[in-house]
Amino acid sequence: VEMSAEDLRQELEATAEEVLGRLKSRQLFQSEWDTAAFVIFLIFAGTVVVLLLMVIAHCCCCCSSSPKPRKVSPGKEKLKGVDNLALEP
Template identity: 70%
Template sequence: MGLSADEVKQEFQATAEEVLGRLRSQQLFQSEWDIAAFVVFLTFVGTVVLLLFLVVVHCCCCCCCTSPRPRKEKPKGVDNLALEP
């Protein structure tokens, strides 16, 4: 059920010709749905890039700093006075 090499080559050429035709005509999007899908895709890619950038900045700021930050001490035990009679 797989495609043969000739079929794959013909499909690739047809897709490349379609893309090049759109580039030549300067009409990349055929409908408003194409534009909306492209905007959603760019928003997703931008969000992923932003999150990766924030992770890199966090790692660089927290791991590479030579000055130790004072750690907050956690309380060792808190009595729950609501349980007292």
């Protein structure tokens, strides 16, 4: 299934000529379904880019500041157990 360099070159030339022909005719897509699929792809790619920008902005804004120590209330100690008064006679 390996292609020689000449076959690969001819295939690339044919693909390039096809793309250039479509560009010249201003008809990039063969049907409305192709156009719809391309629009859906662009929406998906745009959403991914926006989410990545939001993650980067979150990391830059929140991670650059020094971490704040947690405040522990002195009255709230960790409970080791609770008496079950329902068991009392």
